[in-house]
Amino acid sequence: MELIxxxxxxxxxxxxxxxxLALLSWRLHLGVxxxxxxxxxxxxxxxxxxxxxxxxxxxxxxxxxxxxxxxxMLGVAGWEVMARQKHRYRGAWGFGIGTLSMFxxxxxxxxxxxxxxxxxxPWWQPQYLIPLLGMLLGNTMSGIxxxxxxxxxxxxxxxxxxxxxxxxxxxWECAIRDIRRDSMRAGLIPIVNSMAAAGLVxxxxxxxxQILSGxxxxxxxxxxxxxxxxxxxxxxxxxxxxxxxGSRRLFDHRQRLRLDRLTGPxx
Amino acid sequence: MxxxxxxxxxxxxxxxxxxxxxxxxxxxxxxxxxxxxxxLLRALADLDEHQGEVWLDATPCxxxxxxxxxxxxxxxxxxxxxxxxxxxxxxPTALDPGLLDRLGFGPEVLDWQVARLSTGExxxxxxxxxxxxxxxxxxxxxxxxxxxxxxxxxxxxLIQDYRRERDAPVLWVSHDPDQRQRLAQPMPGLSGARRLxxxxxxxxxxxxxxxxxxxxxxxxxxxGRPQPGRAGSWN
Numbered sequence: 235m236e237l238i239x240x241x242x243x244x245x246x247x248x249x250x251x252x253x254x255l256a257l258l259s260w261r262l263h264l265g266v267x268x269x270x271x272x273x274x275x276x277x278x279x280x281x282x283x284x285x286x287x288x289x290x291x292x293x294x295x296x297x298x299x300x301x302x303x304x305x306x307m308l309g310v311a312g313w314e315v316m317a318r319q320k321h322r323y324r325g326a327w328g329f330g331i332g333t334l335s336m337f338x339x340x341x342x343x344x345x346x347x348x349x350x351x352x353x354x355x356p357w358w359q360p361q362y363l364i365p366l367l368g369m370l371l372g373n374t375m376s377g378i379x380x381x382x383x384x385x386x387x388x389x390x391x392x393x394x395x396x397x398x399x400x401x402x403x404x405x406w407e408c409a410i411r412d413i414r415r416d417s418m419r420a421g422l423i424p425i426v427n428s429m430a431a432a433g434l435v436x437x438x439x440x441x442x443x444q445i446l447s448g449x450x451x452x453x454x455x456x457x458x459x460x461x462x463x464x465x466x467x468x469x470x471x472x473x474x475x476x477x478x479x480g481s482r483r484l485f486d487h488r489q490r491l492r493l494d495r496l497t498g499p500x501x
Numbered sequence: 502m503x504x505x506x507x508x509x510x511x512x513x514x515x516x517x518x519x520x521x522x523x524x525x526x527x528x529x530x531x532x533x534x535x536x537x538x539x540x541l542l543r544a545l546a547d548l549d550e551h552q553g554e555v556w557l558d559a560t561p562c563x564x565x566x567x568x569x570x571x572x573x574x575x576x577x578x579x580x581x582x583x584x585x586x587x588x589x590x591x592x593p594t595a596l597d598p599g600l601l602d603r604l605g606f607g608p609e610v611l612d613w614q615v616a617r618l619s620t621g622e623x624x625x626x627x628x629x630x631x632x633x634x635x636x637x638x639x640x641x642x643x644x645x646x647x648x649x650x651x652x653x654x655x656x657x658x659l660i661q662d663y664r665r666e667r668d669a670p671v672l673w674v675s676h677d678p679d680q681r682q683r684l685a686q687p688m689p690g691l692s693g694a695r696r697l698x699x700x701x702x703x704x705x706x707x708x709x710x711x712x713x714x715x716x717x718x719x720x721x722x723x724x725g726r727p728q729p730g731r732a733g734s735w736n
Contacts, residue, residue: 398582401546402634403572412584488547489567 292360300358304367311336311375318379321386321496323483331479332378339472340370343464369461370468373425377469378476381421385480386496388413396491406485414481421473425466503637505670509553512537512544516702517553522670529681530674532699538674542640546576557638575636579643581627583615591630600629603659620647641673665690
């Protein structure tokens with residue numbers, strides 16, 4: 235099986251289906267035609283640009299340049315984690331906690347995968363590093379965002395219970411233990427679910443892509459397994475780091491609950 | 502002999518406070534709601550940031566690990582929070598059953614579900630939970646606000662005995678002028694109480710409101726919330 239190249243005409247044909255949908259929306263007064271068209275246009279522009287960028291990037295061999303690109307990816311993911319919090323940490327912590335946790339987990343996991351498992355030479359070869367890191371960051375980001383949101387929200391709502399425990403002489407770690415455990419669990423649930431459903435309900439995107447580009451399905455399945463394991467490890471490590479740093483930040487040196495370090499209406 | 506000293510303790514609403522509670526002293530604190538009574542108690546338990554220092558005997562708060570300080574200077578907040586389903590899980594394993602008995606509970610209470618407790622039961626059990634840790638000083642925030650007279654009397658007697666047996670100083674926020682007046686009288690083996698009131702941002706001695714009924718009623722009207730269970734005593 236060979237890779238079949240898509241011509242502009244092929245793409246145009248697929249795009250005409252979207253136009254048809256917009257027409258339908260207009261005729262039936264659904265009122266979404268404008269949004270459908272804009273979103274389709276956006277995705278076309280973004281994907282073309284990223285195609286060009288990747289084309290350029292894959293031609294690079296400079297470690298510094300590729301390293302810089304991975305840091306940009308990390309920064310955007312860190313921003314996204316912060317944006318998904320209902321109660322954000324004030325100051326640099328809001329951006330820092332998620333970004334640091336993703337750096338620790340995703341980068342160490344990907345280093346391990348590229349050097350020990352896949353054995354690419356050199357290990358920063360962008361054709362492997364960039365897409366794998368992208369998948370890893372995307373999933374770790376969701377897990378960490380859920381775990382951190384869970385942590386800060388439960389601390390916010392459970393102030394009375396946490397302080398009651400502190401007042402009875404419990405340490406901060408003891409007083410927040412249940413919430414910590416719960417947040418870790420919440421961060422891991424999406425990836426555990428998607429492992430459980432992989433193959434039966436959905437063919438994951440990466441595997442679909444490889445099959446379409448001509449890889450034997452078994453090879454595609456093996457790659458998919460590897461990436462699922464990496465994502466799980468990365469999400470677990472990342473959530474653990476984020477929940478640890480995040481919960482520590484909720485208490486000061488005298489082990490007082492410091493909800494004023496979160497944004498939101500004053501407690 | 503535990504004694505509690507506040508040296509220039511500054512909380513959000515109040516001017517710096519110097520206050521000395523000798524062993525076994527009872528000090529009542531009252532004042533309009535929002536005047537900072539609860540915040541003062543929280544600062545004493547080192548649960549809020551504050552300036553100034555609090556000493557328990559020869560130990561300043563800052564030199565003890567915070568959990569140990571809070572175990573020695575026990576604060577009973579106005580609202581009792583519970584974090585496990587079962588009452589007993591909140592208590593130390595070696596619990597003196599006499600403590601529950603004095604508050605009118607049998608040992609079976611430990612197996613009750615927290616969700617099914619009434620407000621008054623929560624409040625009394627929260628006191629038991631605190632006393633079970635044997636704090637050396639007590640900070641009480643409206644310890645009897647939700648209790649009917651028999652239960653209130655039980656709680657008052659328990660706290661008086663705690664003062665007597667352990668020489669524990671007690672700082673008690675109470676909205677109930679009758680209670681402040683009642684416990685202000687010296688009893689066998691116990692000194693009376695000082696009564697302080699917050700005016701503006703300072704602590705002042707409360708004027709004695711003993712005497713004609715009218716005075717008591719007037720003071721009663723300052724209370725934040727009515728206590729229907731107690732209305733009968735004036736009829």
